[in-house]
Amino acid sequence: MTKRWLVTGCSSGLGRALAARLAAEGEQVVATARRPETLDDLVAQYPGTVVATALDVRDPAQCAEAVGRAVDAFGGVDVLVNNAAYGQFGAFEEVSDAELAAQFDTNVFGPWRLTRAVLPVWRAQGRGHAIFVSSVAGVVPFPGLAAYTASKFAVEGAAESLAIEAGHLGVKVTILQPGGFATGYAANLAMPAHRIADYAPAADGMLGALRGMNSNMEVNSPELFADVVWRLGQLESPPLRLPVGPDSEAFLEAAYDARRREYDQVVKAGHHTLA
Numbered sequence: 001m002t003k004r005w006l007v008t009g010c011s012s013g014l015g016r017a018l019a020a021r022l023a024a025e026g027e028q029v030v031a032t033a034r035r036p037e038t039l040d041d042l043v044a045q046y047p048g049t050v051v052a053t054a055l056d057v058r059d060p061a062q063c064a065e066a067v068g069r070a071v072d073a074f075g076g077v078d079v080l081v082n083n084a085a086y087g088q089f090g091a092f093e094e095v096s097d098a099e100l101a102a103q104f105d106t107n108v109f110g111p112w113r114l115t116r117a118v119l120p121v122w123r124a125q126g127r128g129h130a131i132f133v134s135s136v137a138g139v140v141p142f143p144g145l146a147a148y149t150a151s152k153f154a155v156e157g158a159a160e161s162l163a164i165e166a167g168h169l170g171v172k173v174t175i176l177q178p179g180g181f182a183t184g185y186a187a188n189l190a191m192p193a194h195r196i197a198d199y200a201p202a203a204d205g206m207l208g209a210l211r212g213m214n215s216n217m218e219v220n221s222p223e224l225f226a227d228v229v230w231r232l233g234q235l236e237s238p239p240l241r242l243p244v245g246p247d248s249e250a251f252l253e254a255a256y257d258a259r260r261r262e263y264d265q266v267v268k269a270g271h272h273t274l275a
Helices: 013-024 036-045 060-074 097-125 146-169 197-211 222-233 246-269
Strands: 004-007 028-033 050-054 079-082 128-133 171-178 241-244
Touching: 004 013, 004 060, 013 028, 013 036, 013 222, 028 036, 028 060, 036 050, 050 060, 060 097, 079 097, 097 128, 097 146, 128 146, 128 222, 146 171, 171 222, 171 246, 222 241, 241 246
Parallel strands: 004 028, 004 079, 028 050, 079 128, 128 171, 171 241
Antiparallel strands: none
16 A cells, blocks of 8 residues: 655655655655755656655744645655754763754754644544654763764653554554664764863764764665665554664663663662662
């Protein structure tokens, strides 16, 4: 059965690969980007199947317009993929209020705005699937990525709440937790306006690792991500959380094991009764 998709952040990377895969599978796609002309070739290759529209997820009016475009073009939305995001680098003390607000405006408030705009369509349809592209950083903290990690933790909490609130309306929710992918993420990292040398030993190694991802042949390809998401969209009962990539599974397993051990130690030591 052909499905109607609305995908954000399609100008490059994971979003672009996903839009191309969906179109190749015959799905109907509203592909969005801040500069929709970057999608002209995809629209030309799949006329009538791919519709491109401008969307900056920081703009509430554009979020509403993107949903309206999907309804006008295809009669509704079956799957929303909240993919648009970027990384703010910097240790906790280095990130300013303005940098933190900008990070959350795109990575947290943007998906919230767009999902809120599509929910009336889903209530009328009696069905819908919200896919939130989180990260292993939604569970695992990384040095130098405090703002990005905080935004992904927030996205996961919001998505879990949505799953509880809207499940009885036929709305499904999946949180994707990708590991390292060969995209422009590292090249597009926003750097803090002010660096503090004391944090360099903890943070700069992470920065080097991120910038080396594209040259690392072991990093996952965007096409792997696209394949996983397309297959996910075909499931009648999709999972709430889904690791994407072998490295993601390794990171998450280690993080969950560490949390369980810490919890057990705290409870056994009686620290939870200090209050």
